[in-house]
Every structure is written in C-alpha cells, then in structure tokens.
Amino acid sequence: MTIKLDDVAKLAGVSKTTVSRVLNNRGYLSEETKKKVNKAMKELNYQPNAVARQLFRKKTNLVGLIFPTVDNPFFGELVAELEPRLFKAGFKVFIGNSMNDPEKEKAYLRELISNQVDGLIVGAHNYNIDEYMNTNLPIVAIDRIINKDIPVISSDNYQGGKLATELLIKRGAKFIVITDGPLSLQTPAHKRRQAYKDVMKAHGLEPRTFLINFSWSIEKKKRSIEKMFQKFPTMDGVFATNDIDAAMVWQTAEELGIEVPADLKIIGYDSAHSTRLLLPKLTTIEQPISAMAEAAVHTLLQRISGENIICEQVLPVRVWHGRSV
Amino acid sequence: MTIKLDDVAKLAGVSKTTVSRVLNNRGYLSEETKKKVNKAMKELNYQPNAVARQLFRKKTNLVGLIFPTVDNPFFGELVAELEPRLFKAGFKVFIGNSMNDPEKEKAYLRELISNQVDGLIVGAHNYNIDEYMNTNLPIVAIDRIINKDIPVISSDNYQGGKLATELLIKRGAKFIVITDGPLSLQTPAHKRRQAYKDVMKAHGLEPRTFLINFSWSIEKKKRSIEKMFQKFPTMDGVFATNDIDAAMVWQTAEELGIEVPADLKIIGYDSAHSTRLLLPKLTTIEQPISAMAEAAVHTLLQRISGENIICEQVLPVRVWHGRSV
DNA sequence: GTGAAAGCGCTAACAT
DNA sequence: ATGTTAGCGCTTTCAC
Numbered sequence: 001m002t003i004k005l006d007d008v009a010k011l012a013g014v015s016k017t018t019v020s021r022v023l024n025n026r027g028y029l030s031e032e033t034k035k036k037v038n039k040a041m042k043e044l045n046y047q048p049n050a051v052a053r054q055l056f057r058k059k060t061n062l063v064g065l066i067f068p069t070v071d072n073p074f075f076g077e078l079v080a081e082l083e084p085r086l087f088k089a090g091f092k093v094f095i096g097n098s099m100n101d102p103e104k105e106k107a108y109l110r111e112l113i114s115n116q117v118d119g120l121i122v123g124a125h126n127y128n129i130d131e132y133m134n135t136n137l138p139i140v141a142i143d144r145i146i147n148k149d150i151p152v153i154s155s156d157n158y159q160g161g162k163l164a165t166e167l168l169i170k171r172g173a174k175f176i177v178i179t180d181g182p183l184s185l186q187t188p189a190h191k192r193r194q195a196y197k198d199v200m201k202a203h204g205l206e207p208r209t210f211l212i213n214f215s216w217s218i219e220k221k222k223r224s225i226e227k228m229f230q231k232f233p234t235m236d237g238v239f240a241t242n243d244i245d246a247a248m249v250w251q252t253a254e255e256l257g258i259e260v261p262a263d264l265k266i267i268g269y270d271s272a273h274s275t276r277l278l279l280p281k282l283t284t285i286e287q288p289i290s291a292m293a294e295a296a297v298h299t300l301l302q303r304i305s306g307e308n309i310i311c312e313q314v315l316p317v318r319v320w321h322g323r324s325v
Numbered sequence: 326m327t328i329k330l331d332d333v334a335k336l337a338g339v340s341k342t343t344v345s346r347v348l349n350n351r352g353y354l355s356e357e358t359k360k361k362v363n364k365a366m367k368e369l370n371y372q373p374n375a376v377a378r379q380l381f382r383k384k385t386n387l388v389g390l391i392f393p394t395v396d397n398p399f400f401g402e403l404v405a406e407l408e409p410r411l412f413k414a415g416f417k418v419f420i421g422n423s424m425n426d427p428e429k430e431k432a433y434l435r436e437l438i439s440n441q442v443d444g445l446i447v448g449a450h451n452y453n454i455d456e457y458m459n460t461n462l463p464i465v466a467i468d469r470i471i472n473k474d475i476p477v478i479s480s481d482n483y484q485g486g487k488l489a490t491e492l493l494i495k496r497g498a499k500f501i502v503i504t505d506g507p508l509s510l511q512t513p514a515h516k517r518r519q520a521y522k523d524v525m526k527a528h529g530l531e532p533r534t535f536l537i538n539f540s541w542s543i544e545k546k547k548r549s550i551e552k553m554f555q556k557f558p559t560m561d562g563v564f565a566t567n568d569i570d571a572a573m574v575w576q577t578a579e580e581l582g583i584e585v586p587a588d589l590k591i592i593g594y595d596s597a598h599s600t601r602l603l604l605p606k607l608t609t610i611e612q613p614i615s616a617m618a619e620a621a622v623h624t625l626l627q628r629i630s631g632e633n634i635i636c637e638q639v640l641p642v643r644v645w646h647g648r649s650v
Numbered sequence: 651g652t653g654a655a656a657g658c659g660c661t662a663a664c665a666t
Numbered sequence: 667a668t669g670t671t672a673g674c675g676c677t678t679t680c681a682c
Contacts, residue, residue: 004659015669020661027662028667045459050439051379052659056674060376065420070395071405073599080396083422087429092436095390095420097408104412111417114375134370218602247603274398277543278572278603329675340653345677352678353651377675380658 003044012040023048054116063300064094064112066105067123068214071097072244073272074289075123078142081293082121089301091118098124100215106131113137119300122146125185125214138303140296145186151303152312153296154188160285160317161195164239164267167283169203171325173237173265176205177228179212179249180241192241192269208232212245221245225252236264243268243275243284250282250324266324276320283322288315328369337365348373379441388625389419389437391430392448393539396422397569398597399614400448403467406618407446414626416443423449425540431456438462444625447471450510450539463628465621470511476628477637478621479513485610485642486520489564489592492608494528496650498562498590501525502553504537504574505566517566517594533557537570546570550577561589568593568600568609575607575649591649601645608647613640 005023009016014033021027022037040046054060063086067075083093094117096108105124109131112120122132123142132139132146139146143154168176178196181189193209200207210228212221225248229235240246246268250260258264271286295313302309334344339358346352347362365371379385388411392400408418419442421433430449434456437445447457448467457464457471464471468479493501503521506514518534525532535553537546550573554560565571571593575585583589593600593609600607620638627634 005661006659016660017662017669018667021668024661030667033667047435047439049380049441049659050436051376051385051441052674053661054376054674055374055380055659055676056661058674069405070408071402071597071599073398073401073603076398076401077396079420080394080422083395083420084424087421087432092440093420095404095408095418096412097405099409107412110372111375114372115417116374116376218598244599244602251602251605272396273543274396274569274599275603277569277576278398278600280576330677331675341676342653342678343651346652349677355651358651374675377658378677380660380675381677383658 002049003046004049005046007044008037008040008046011044012036058116060116060118061091062094062115062117063091064096064108064115064117064120065123066096066098066108066112066120068100068125069097070095072242073275074242074270074287077272077274077289078123078293081290082297085293085297089297100125102129105129119304121296121300125181125187125189128186138300140300140303142292142296143187143189145188149310151299151310152188153292153299153315154313155287155292155315155317157188157191157317158195160269160287161192161239162199163317163319164192164269164285165196165199167319167325168237168239168265168267169199169205171261171265174205175208175232175235176200176237176239177208177210177232177235178239178241179210179225179228179245181214182211189241192239196239212240214242221248222252225249229253229256229258238264238266239269240266241269243270243272243279243282246282246284246324247279261323261325268324271320279322281322281324282320283325284320286318286320288317291315327374328371329374330371332369333362333365333371336369337361383441385441385443386416387419387440387442388416389421389433389440389442389445390448391421391423391433391437391445393425393450394422395420397567398600399567399595399612402597402599402614403448403618406615407622410618410622414622425450427454430454444629446621446625450506450512450514453511463625465625465628467617467621468512468514470513474635476624476635477513478617478624478640479638480612480617480640480642482513482516482642483520485594485612486517486564487524488642488644489517489594489610490521490524492644492650493562493564493590493592494524494530496586496590499530500533500557500560501530501562501564502533502535502557502560503564503566504535504550504553504570506539507536514566517564521564537565539567546573547577550574554578554581554583563589563591564594565591566594568595568597568604568607571607571609571649572604586648586650593649596645604647606647606649607645608650609645611643611645613642616640 009019070076098105119138139150141152197207268284271284334341395401423430444463464475466477522532596609596611
C-alpha cells in the first residue's frame with residue numbers, strides 16, 4: 001500500500017488541505033505547520049501521486065514522441081535532443097516507435113490521446129492517418145506533412161538535394177541514381193528528389209530513381225542494392241537519401257570491387273553525430289538535428305500555451321565533406 | 326472540452342455504468358444497448374480517459390526506461406528492441422536519458438514513481454542512488470548492479486573481455502591498452518577489464534588502462550585519445566570498451582599515419598546493427614541486444630505479475646570479425 | 651439487464 | 667492560518 005496525502009495529514013495532525021498547501025507552497029501557512037508536515041512527509045517517504053493530480057488539473061505534463069525507430073542514427077539523435085529539452089520545460093516523454101506501420105501509429109496515437117498527453121511531436125513517415133484530423137491536441141511534425149494546421153519543422157530538403165546532386169556532377173559523375181522511399185509518404189523530404197531531378201535536367205542528365213523503403217529489413221535492403229548495381233552497370237554516382245543506405249551502397253561497391261570515389265561517387269543524407277564518428281569518410285548532407293529539436297520543442301510549447309501559430313520552419317543544411325565523392 | 330463517459334451515456338439514454346460496461350465488455354448487456362452505446366461513442370468520437378482509469382485501477386500500464394542516451398547505437402538499439410515488446414504486452418513507455426548525471430537520474434526516478442509506473446528498466450550507468458532502495462517497484466537492470474534484490478540482465482562481459490584480449494594477442498599485439506570508464510560505476514561491464522587483466526597477465530604482458538568517460542563530449546574524448554597515443558607511443562593494440570570509442574581511436578590512428586591493423590590492432594565492443602552497417606570493418610565483440618531486451622521484458626513482466634524471482638541472466642557474446650585486428 | 655452511489659488521491663472554492 | 671466539502675472521469679459493489 002502506498003502512502004497518500006491523508007496518511008501524511010494524519011501523522012502531522014492536520015488536514016489534507018494543509019498538506020496539499022505545503023506540497024504546492026500555496027496559501028498562508030505557519031512555519032511550524034510547514035515543519036510538521038515536511039517532517040511527516042519525510043518520515044513516510046511520501047511521493048505525491050501524479051495521476052491524481054493529472055486528473056484534477058486536466059494537465060499531464062506529458063508529451064508523446066512518435067518516430068519510426070530510435071535505432072537509426074538520425075532519429076536516435078533527434079529523440080536524444082528532444083527529450084532533455086522537454087524535460088527541462090517540465091514535461092516527461094512517452095515514446096512510440098511506429099516502424100512506419102500505420103496501424104501501430106494509429107494505436108500509439110489513440111493511446112497517447114487517451115493518456116491525455118499535452119502535446120505530440122511526430123516524425124514518423126506514414127500515410128495519411130485520419131486520427132490526426134479529429135484532435136485539437138497541440139502537434140508539431142518533423143519532416144512530415146500531416147495537414148495544413150500542423151506546423152512542420154524540417155531542414156532545407158530542396159537545398160540539400162541540390163547540393164548533393166551538384167557535388168556529384170561537379171566531381172564528374174554522369175549516371176547518377178537516387179535511392180529514395182515511396183512518394184506516397186507525405187514528407188518534405190521528397191523535395192530532395194525534386195531538387196535532384198531539377199539539377200539533373202538542368203545539366204542534360206537523366207534522373208533515375210531506385211526505391212529503398214526505410215522500413216525494409218537489412219537483408220532486403222542489401223538484396224535491393226545488389227539489384228541496383230545489376231540494373232545500372234554504368235552507374236557512377238549514387239545519392240542515397242539517408243546515411244545507412246549510403247553505407248550499404250558503399251559496402252556493396254567494395255564487395256563488387258568498385259572503387260569509391262574513383263569509379264563510383266556516393267553521397268548520403270542526415271549526418272548524425274554517431275554516423276560521423278563511425279564513418280567520417282562518407283560525404284553527406286548534414287541536417288541541423290539539434291536546431292530542429294530546438295525549433296520543434298519551442299513551437300510545441302507555444303502551441304501548448306495556446307498560441308496558434310501556423311508555420312513551416314525550414315532550417316539550413318550543409319555538406320559534410322568526406323571522401324566518398 | 327473533451328467528451329466523457331457521461332456525455333456518451335446521455336446521448337445513448339443510458340447510465341454511466343452501462344457505458345462503462347460496454348467499454349470494458351463486462352457484465353450482462355442486451356445487444357440493443359450495446360449498439361446504442363457504440364453508436365453514441367462513434368458519434369461523439371469518444372476516447373476513454375486513461376488517467377481516470379489509472380487512478381481507479383491503481384495500475385497505469387506504464388513502464389519507465391532510464392538509459393544514458395538513445396543517441397548511441399547500443400542504447401538506441403536496446404530501446405528500439407524493448408519498446409515494441411513492452412507495447413505488445415500492453416505497456417506504454419516513458420523514456421528518460423540520464424546522460425549519466427546522477428541528479429537527472431534521481432529526478433527521473435522520482436517523476437516516474439510519482440507517475441505510478443508499473444515497472445522500470447534501468448540501463449543508466451550511475452553511481453549508487455538511494456532512491457532505488459526505498460521502492461518496491463518492479464525493476465530490471467541492464468548491465469548494471471543496483472542492489473541484490475534487482476535482477477540484472479547482461480551479456481557475458483568476462484567472456485567478451487577474454488575473447489577480445491586473446492584475439493589481439495593472437496594476432497601479435499603486445500602493448501595493448503584498454504579504454505574504459507571509471508571503476509566507480511557499478512556495472513558488470515567491469516568484468517571486461519578484469520578479463521583483459523587476467524589474460525594479459527597469463528601471457529606475461531602488462532595491462533594498461535586508459536580512462537575514457539562515456540559521458541564526455543566528443544571533443545574531450547578526441548583530445549583524450551590523442552593523449553593516449555602520446556602517452557603510449559609503442560602501443561600496438563587497443564581494446565575499446567565501446568564501438569564509438571574504437572572508431573575514434575581508428576580515426577586518430579589514421580590521422581597519425583598509423584596503419585590498422587598492421588601497426589595497430591583495434592577491437593571494439595557492442596556491435597549494434599547500425600554500427601555494423603556503417604563500419605563493418607571494425608572487429609568487435611557483439612552483444613546479443615535483441616536477446617537482452619527479450620530477457621529484460623520477460624523478467625520485468627514476471628516481476629510485475631508478482632513473481633519475485635531474483636536472478637542474474639548472462640547472455641553469450643561473440644566476435645564480429647572485421648579487419649581492424 | 652440496468653442504475654445509483656461511493657471512491658481512487660488530489661486540489662480549490664468556500665467557510666471559519 | 668486551517669478545515670470542510672465537492673469534484674476531476676472512471677469503475678464497481680450493491681440494489682432493483
């Protein structure tokens with residue numbers, strides 16, 4: 001049995017109200033009473049029940065995070081940057097890894113709403129989900145379009161795609177393939193592909209897309225990449241829209257005896273801290289993860305406090321110069 | 326204003342009790358009533374308030390996860406493996422990144438207890454924290470000793486340290502340095518160092534430890550590693566107790582013109598999925614992350630359901646053969 | 651089969 | 667300066 005307010009009150013010889021007042025430091029209290037109550041709380045090792053408070057206050061100080069998986073350097077770093085900022089602002093964090101499964105995402109959404117979270121930060125890359133529409137919960141999306149009313153934080157995907165493609169071309173690549181997820185996902189990240197196409201066309205080169213789904217297993221991705229090499233034997237450049245895929249392309253090239261960057265130039269995307277530490281030689285587009293987290297939390301807090309600012313925030317990217325291009 | 330049970334009851338023309346029964350599928354109900362109520366719930370888009378339920382039931386179906394940071398391939402993968410298993414078992418997940426800050430860990434612990442979590446999985450590597458003692462909350466620790474009553478899941482750290490050291494020696498290294506965190510942390514991972522020492526001594530070699538604290542910044546780690554090379558100019562082997570450090574050692578060696586593995590052999594530890602994808606050439610000790618997550622969840626669920634099994638579970642490790650040794 | 655009423659632990663009017 | 671009481675949204679005895 002856990003200790004509750006009433007137990008403390010009885011031990012201190014006062015009413016529940018008084019204990020509550022001490023707990024919340026509200027109203028008039030004599031020093032003596034405060035001391036008595038504090039002593040009783042210590043003695044019983046009293047911990048207030050947050051659930052009861054939440055019910056009364058209709059505020060939980062809980063924020064839900066829905067992301068594909070934390071087991072990916074980009075999302076891992078993003079969550080690691082979000083969480084302490086939210087904690088500092090007084091929020092605890094629920095996490096849900098949707099693995100890009102719409103059913104799981106829906107389930108999370110329901111659970112989180114049911115748990116009365118005060119807000120949501122969503123970075124999962126899913127198909128349209130009605131549940132987002134029927135709620136006036138404060139939500140912020142990262143790199144994802146949910147609907148017009150939900151603010152989106154993203155990095156400059158068009159610029160990133162442009163920088164990547166131009167760099168490959170500048171270094172002499174002509175047969176450049178972009179690896180990307182399905183277009184059916186509504187994400188600003190598709191601007192990377194648009195930029196790629198635009199730049200290719202501007203240089204009189206033919207754009208080619210090869211599908212690699214983010215949520216495929218490692219084995220399936222690996223087989224797909226091998227197929228890509230078969231399908232495009234004269235390929236001399238790859239723009240992979242995330243670093244893990246870029247690393248797998250590089251690995252496959254090595255297995256096939258293809259020299260990087262001499263025979264094949266590879267550029268990735270994301271450049272999370274841990275990726276840069278493990279594979280600094282990978283040339284890649286660096287997303288400002290920390291700044292994105294900052295913007296997301298800032299915007300969410302604004303929303304929670306009632307400011308109904310609708311906006312899209314686009315943060316700058318830059319090239320991380322490794323040795324793969 | 327949110328829709329509550331009472332609103333549904335009114336619209337359906339029944340009592341709260343009946344709606345609650347429909348919601349929980351309990352007791353006798355006529356088909357007709359069920360239909361009426363379900364219709365009303367749909368119409369109002371009713372979502373039950375989990376907080377109110379939690380207060381009544383004294384069960385939250387919430388589990389807290391306390392880890393240093395999800396922005397590290399090992400912990401990221403661990404959390405990614407824990408979360409879906411807990412979700413499947415009906416639990417939602419709170420996450421707290423302690424960054425090995427005891428104050429933050431204490432704060433999390435208090436918050437989570439206050440939030441009435443049903444259980445805790447702790448993998449943060451901290452100094453002793455009293456708060457763990459004064460609770461009879463079901464807890465499972467990963468690679469960490471909290472007290473005798475708390476089950477520990479770990480991989481076979483002694484065997485890992487032995488395999489690593491023996492491999493370095495077998496390939497001809499003689500001046501082998503281990504990089505490790507401070508001994509003051511109570512973690513079974515210290516057995517890696519013990520195994521290293523034992524094996525070195527058995528081969529008549531002198532063990533040498535170089536401190537690299539997990540929670541140092543990248544820059545500080547980098548400077549430390551550079552110092553290590555200065556301090557031990559004849560070093561020909563490094564056993565890094567995590568892969569990120571191993572990668573940094575390798576990177577520094579390259580900058581200094583030292584050939585790996587010819588002049589310097591490096592072996593890491595952890596071998597998370599994403600690390601293996603990014604840097605498959607790193608020879609390292611592979612922890613069975615998925616099996617550890619499975620064991621942790623299984624044990625926690627047992628504890629939550631009241632079985633008071635005290636146990637230490639040690640799972641096997643193996644060598645990932647890259648090209649750095 | 652269905653409803654009225656009490657209570658989970660806490661807070662805040664409204665007394666006194 | 668402190669206590670009494672009602673109520674947050676839900677579930678569950680106990681009646682009918």
